Amino acid sequence: MSVRAQELEAPSPREASGRSEAAEAGAPDGFRDEALIAPVLTSTWRFWVMGAVLAAVALWGVNAYLVQFRWGLGVTGLNRPAYWGVYITNFVFFIGISHAGTLISAILRLARAEWRRAITRSAEVITVLVIFFGIGSILIDMGRPDRLLNILKHGRFQSPLLWDVVSVSTYLTGSTIYLFLPLIPDIAILRDRTTGVRHRLYRLLALGWTGTPRQHRALEILISIMAVVVIPIAVSVHTVVSFVFAMTIQPMWHSAIFGPYFVAGAIFSGIAALILAMALIRSVYGLHDYLKPIHFNYLGVLLLVMTLLWFYFTFSEYLVTFYGSEPVHMAVWWAKIAGPFAPAFWTMVACCFVIPLVILANRRTRTVAGTVVASLAVTVGMWLERWTIVVPSLSNPRLPGVAAHYFPTWVEWSIFAGAASMFALLYMGFTKVFPIVSIWEIREGRDAAVREVVERVRSYLPSGGGPVEGRAP
Amino acid sequence: MSERAKGSQRWGMVVDLDRCTGCQACVTACQVENNIPPPSPEAAARGRAIRWMDLVPYQEGEYPHLKLRLVPRPCMQCDNPPCIKVCPVGATTKGEDGIVAQIYARCIGCRYCTTACPYTLRYFNWYEPRWPGDLGQALNPDVSIRPKGVVEKCTFCHHRLQKARDRAAAEGRPILEGEYLPACAEACPTRAIAFGDLDDPGSEVAREARSPRAFRLLEDLGTEPKVYYLREGEA
Numbered sequence: 001m002s003v004r005a006q007e008l009e010a011p012s013p014r015e016a017s018g019r020s021e022a023a024e025a026g027a028p029d030g031f032r033d034e035a036l037i038a039p040v041l042t043s044t045w046r047f048w049v050m051g052a053v054l055a056a057v058a059l060w061g062v063n064a065y066l067v068q069f070r071w072g073l074g075v076t077g078l079n080r081p082a083y084w085g086v087y088i089t090n091f092v093f094f095i096g097i098s099h100a101g102t103l104i105s106a107i108l109r110l111a112r113a114e115w116r117r118a119i120t121r122s123a124e125v126i127t128v129l130v131i132f133f134g135i136g137s138i139l140i141d142m143g144r145p146d147r148l149l150n151i152l153k154h155g156r157f158q159s160p161l162l163w164d165v166v167s168v169s170t171y172l173t174g175s176t177i178y179l180f181l182p183l184i185p186d187i188a189i190l191r192d193r194t195t196g197v198r199h200r201l202y203r204l205l206a207l208g209w210t211g212t213p214r215q216h217r218a219l220e221i222l223i224s225i226m227a228v229v230v231i232p233i234a235v236s237v238h239t240v241v242s243f244v245f246a247m248t249i250q251p252m253w254h255s256a257i258f259g260p261y262f263v264a265g266a267i268f269s270g271i272a273a274l275i276l277a278m279a280l281i282r283s284v285y286g287l288h289d290y291l292k293p294i295h296f297n298y299l300g301v302l303l304l305v306m307t308l309l310w311f312y313f314t315f316s317e318y319l320v321t322f323y324g325s326e327p328v329h330m331a332v333w334w335a336k337i338a339g340p341f342a343p344a345f346w347t348m349v350a351c352c353f354v355i356p357l358v359i360l361a362n363r364r365t366r367t368v369a370g371t372v373v374a375s376l377a378v379t380v381g382m383w384l385e386r387w388t389i390v391v392p393s394l395s396n397p398r399l400p401g402v403a404a405h406y407f408p409t410w411v412e413w414s415i416f417a418g419a420a421s422m423f424a425l426l427y428m429g430f431t432k433v434f435p436i437v438s439i440w441e442i443r444e445g446r447d448a449a450v451r452e453v454v455e456r457v458r459s460y461l462p463s464g465g466g467p468v469e470g471r472a473p
Numbered sequence: 474m475s476e477r478a479k480g481s482q483r484w485g486m487v488v489d490l491d492r493c494t495g496c497q498a499c500v501t502a503c504q505v506e507n508n509i510p511p512p513s514p515e516a517a518a519r520g521r522a523i524r525w526m527d528l529v530p531y532q533e534g535e536y537p538h539l540k541l542r543l544v545p546r547p548c549m550q551c552d553n554p555p556c557i558k559v560c561p562v563g564a565t566t567k568g569e570d571g572i573v574a575q576i577y578a579r580c581i582g583c584r585y586c587t588t589a590c591p592y593t594l595r596y597f598n599w600y601e602p603r604w605p606g607d608l609g610q611a612l613n614p615d616v617s618i619r620p621k622g623v624v625e626k627c628t629f630c631h632h633r634l635q636k637a638r639d640r641a642a643a644e645g646r647p648i649l650e651g652e653y654l655p656a657c658a659e660a661c662p663t664r665a666i667a668f669g670d671l672d673d674p675g676s677e678v679a680r681e682a683r684s685p686r687a688f689r690l691l692e693d694l695g696t697e698p699k700v701y702y703l704r705e706g707e708a
Contacts, residue, residue, distance in 0.1 A: 072599055142581055159585065401546070
């Protein structure tokens with residue numbers, strides 16, 4: 001609903017005309033969006049330094065995993081009863097981040113939010129890349145990664161883990177197609193501007209795109225179909241991720257609102273990740289003219305909505321448990337509120353609720369810098385949320401006589417840092433192969449969407465009183 | 474219970490807490506019988522010890538009316554086991570004899586069963602197993618050694634059932650009461666651990682399981698454990 005309301009504001013005549021003037025003024029040889037192509041074709045020394053740093057951290061993470069592979073999961077801090085820890089937290093966290101892209105992009109497309117044009121690509125890339133780290137976290141957590149194929153050979157559908165396998169792989173496939181389709185016209189642009197190996201790669205990927213009206217129509221239809229298809233898939237993904245916990249009878253896991261709670265949390269952390277990525281792209285590649293404060297403002301409003309939704313779910317979850325007061329549930333409850341997990345829990349509340357609410361509810365602080373601070377808080381807070389779901393329940397088993405304190409070791413932290421760095425590295429790499437802001441969609445917005453939106457708004461209004469319907473230009 | 478084939482047994486255990494002295498003979502017998510390496514004190518302190526049979530202190534009430542109970546705790550061998558439901562590869566199964574088994578060669582080490590077990594009675598091999606000194610030379614040839622990265626658990630000494638079954642089949646008779654006993658029941662000096670067929674109305678376990686003193690752990694969860702306890706304070 002809020003999306004629709006904002007969309008009407010977005011291409012206000014003042015802004016739209018200002019944008020095209022600026023673009024036309026600085027257009028060399030008729031190519032208006034040179035700033036979007038430049039990062040693909042040229043790299044500064046800073047790119048290589050940053051890439052080298054990230055690669056070093058990623059290699060350190062690989063090294064840590066090799067240590068674990070050699071000696072076993074004993075090198076982690078895991079124990080009985082805390083059988084799951086950082087890796088499972090990361091699995092939920094990374095899959096959650098993946099909801100940035102596909103879901104938000106699809107919703108904005110279907111809602112015809114015109115301000116989406118500059119941001120959908122950067123969102124969709126997050127999804128496709130981060131899913132690999134979600135799946136990777138599960139593989140890293142396995143005691144016997146060499147027996148991975150047993151999941152296909154002996155897979156049992158009664159296990160929620162199999163639901164995850166099916167759902168996440170469908171999601172990865174769908175998201176990849178959904179990322180690739182809108183890339184085709186941009187790949188064709190790059191094909192026409194490059195030579196050598198790159199040219200051959202782009203020619204292959206462009207699938208013979210020449211931009212005929214027929215091709216455009218086919219592309220629009222396919223994108224629309226995929227936008228509709230990926231939404232239920234994305235919702236199912238985080239629902240079944242939550243089912244891994246909710247289907248057991250462990251205290252404070254066995255909850256019926258876990259599905260929607262996890263989906264809301266996923267979109268929440270996804271928007272935060274998207275804002276961070278956009279802010280980085282904007283400052284590193286100088287795309288201030290494409291990723292404007294208005295984009296951060298609108299995403300900030302969405303983040304605010306999710307902040308409130310997150311609080312609503314969290315409040316319900318903890319109140320219901322408290323009021324019911326079952327001893328085994330209360331043991332976990334107190335461990336989070338005032339026990340060993342209290343620091344993580346209250347930091348989470350501050351990061352997921354207090355900080356974003358204060359910043360985002362105020363129009364004056366809902367700036368680029370403001371939304372970035374709020375997004376950083378939300379990203380940290382949502383990791384802690386997953387942590388305070390996974391570990392406290394396991395650390396407080398029903399029966400006494402099983403107690404051990406779990407804290408991650410250097411291996412787990414290194415793998416976490418390595419995974420985050422590798423993700424950033426791949427994201428950087430993507431911007432060097434494909435434009436991170438969709439060129440053709442920006443052009444289409446400039447050429448056709450302004451007129452379309454004016455007509456659309458007109459069609460919302462009663463026909464009497466204004467210009468007679470049918471005679472509009 | 475319904476899926477039980479006709480004529481087969483439902484193996485169960487009854488632990489009489491009045492008879493138990495807390496000597497831990499059952500714990501040691503289990504470790505030796507099932508090739509479980511003794512954990513180092515550091516590993517035990519970190520919650521890494523594997524004890525299929527464990528003596529667990531239960532604290533009841535509050536000071537000054539405090540009571541400490543020592544409870545021998547093997548796998549509960551649930552008739553409705555939460556661990557089996559969640560295994561993604563079918564590496565844990567319940568056979569006709571009602572015993573919950575673990576297929577070490579298939580387990581992928583995801584530890585979903587260990588988190589789903591409400592009794593926390595499943596164990597993971599954090600490292601490759603290692604025995605101090607030459608203890609590794611004296612392993613039980615009937616029990617396979619678990620590699621690193623897989624889950625394991627009490628099997629009611631299933632290998633002993635197989636032997637007893639073969640012997641009975643060769644002699645063309647049913648398994649006699651007391652012919653098949655897990656190592657813990659056999660080792661108990663006060664005979665606190667009774668073991669047998671819960672479906673044989675005449676067996677000791679069936680009689681004791683119907684005693685008014687009998688209870689099971691976390692009975693309200695509906696897991697239907699086949700390990701019963703007899704409450705203290707009668708003798």
